[in-house]
Amino acid sequence: MLTICDCGGQKPTPHPRVPLGLVSEHQVRKELGKINRAIPPREGTFKKVLVPGAGTEAAAAPTVRGGTGAEVGRGAPSRAAGPAGQHEGTGRGAASPAGKVPRDLTMSLYCRIAFRGKSFCCYRLLSTYVTKTRYLFELKEDDDACKKAQQTGTFYLFHSLAPLLQTSEHRYLVPRFSLSELERLLSKFGQNAQRIEDSVLIGCSEQHEAWFALDLGLNSSSSTHASLPKSEMETELKGSFIELRKALFQLNPVDSSLLFTAQSLLHWHDGHQFCSRSGQPTKKNMAGSKRVCPSNKIIYYPQMAPVVITLVSDGTRCLLARQSSFPKGLYSALAGFCDMGESVEEAVRREVAEEVGLELERLQYSASQHWPFPNSSLMIACHATVKPGQTEIQVNLRELEAAAWFSYAEVAAALKRKGTYIQQQNQSFPFSVPPKLAIAHQLIKEWVEKHACSSLPD
Ligand SMILES: NC(=O)c1ccc[n+]([C@@H]2O[C@H](COP(=O)([O-])OP(=O)(O)OC[C@H]3O[C@@H](n4cnc5c(N)ncnc54)[C@H](O)[C@@H]3O)[C@@H](O)[C@H]2O)c1
Incomplete structure (x- = not known):
């Protein structure tokens, strides 16, 4: 019999919500065989197998294979992909040498076999994350x-x-x-x-x-x-x-x-x-x-600087700005470092007032992102609206080269990288927004999506 447990690397004691599952080795092999016919012939007796992310003992425990399983234990992606192993998230390191069962597949299968219930799936997800986090903490x-x-x-x-x-x-x-x-x-x-x-x-x-x-x-x-x-x-x-x-x-x-x-x-x-x-x-x-x-x-301790980044809207248009160091034609949301003692809300209001001379009415948090350039910043992204009738921009030229209101059509076209051009220093450049990886892009995309939804006929 094969014991599947969730014991956090400790002695396997029954969890109040998740009972220990007992499944036969035959059952495991049958399920594995359905997915991967290349499963190797049995080399030894299965020992207790801990599901992934279950503390240090789980980490050291061999992954599923007949015999010791040592060949597909930790560090395997590096060896499996040759001297230059790849990150598993990319899928490139998931190569499964003949006769070996991919680890992720095997582990998720184990969970499926032992606990088919929906609630367990939810629990496992959290449990794997928590045990991984605690392992890193250790x-x-x-x-x-x-x-x-x-x-x-x-x-x-x-x-x-x-x-x-x-x-x-x-x-x-x-x-x-x-x-x-x-x-x-x-x-x-x-x-x-x-x-x-x-x-x-x-x-x-x-x-x-x-x-x-x-x-x-x-x-x-x-x-x-x-x-x-x-x-x-x-x-x-x-x-x-x-x-x-x-x-x-x-x-x-x-x-x-x-x-x-x-x-x-x-x-x-x-x-x-x-x-x-x-x-x-x-x-x-x-x-x-x-x-x-x-x-x-x-x-x-390693530190990062909090930075607020805000996409200001007047209800129909959004405000984008550029610095002289940006590539030609590129406009982004307003960003700035938080001052000592400020809350996020205060920093957003101050930055918008400082950079474009506008006062905000409403403010809504969207998401955050770690940004390593030039030094570590924690980007805190918000949407904001200006007070009605107060939309006249006064650009602070010590901070920005230009700022302007852009229509939904212009921004939507820039997101798709086509169409719109912008006049800069008597020349015309394609109007563009920051790349997908930047949180500024996400803010702009959210605004476009929201605008598209709100302009749909009832
Ligand atoms: N990921 C994104 O989408 C995105 C978009 C825009 C800006 N950013 C980042 O946000 C940060 C701020 O943007 P910005 O346009 O104000 O940048 P910036 O580089 O123009 O900085 C403005 C000024 O802030 C001051 N400053 C620099 N480092 C500081 C710090 N650690 N604490 C306090 N003040 C500091 C300097 O006087 C600098 O001139 C930059 O690191 C930028 O790379 C990221």
């Missing part, structure tokens, strides 16, 4: 656990804050390396494995494979490691270190989000190597979630 708090996680984790590589990318049919792929691959690489360039301690934790898979980022181009105060030669490394790694901002449009959202986190953390560590009080070098913890000054024990 790695941030416990240096030994984090070091252990490096053994089976995978590493994204950077050089002077530019991620290593590989090209495939006009898209960028983001390779990851196992610890042993990284050790081999470092040794080839005359460096010892201690450099790996400069890496930062950026996340983990649902199977608790920890993901780290390491910059081989930055010097660290806590190590004597020099920057590694960029072009030789690119040749060796069959990729290029490309500035993240330039690569944005060829990355998928999962990869870009991870690289945003990685680059921001690496950047923060690079800029906080010394204590601002004692002037002594600070020491990073293993996960990179903080730095401590050994002489006075001051703890420094």
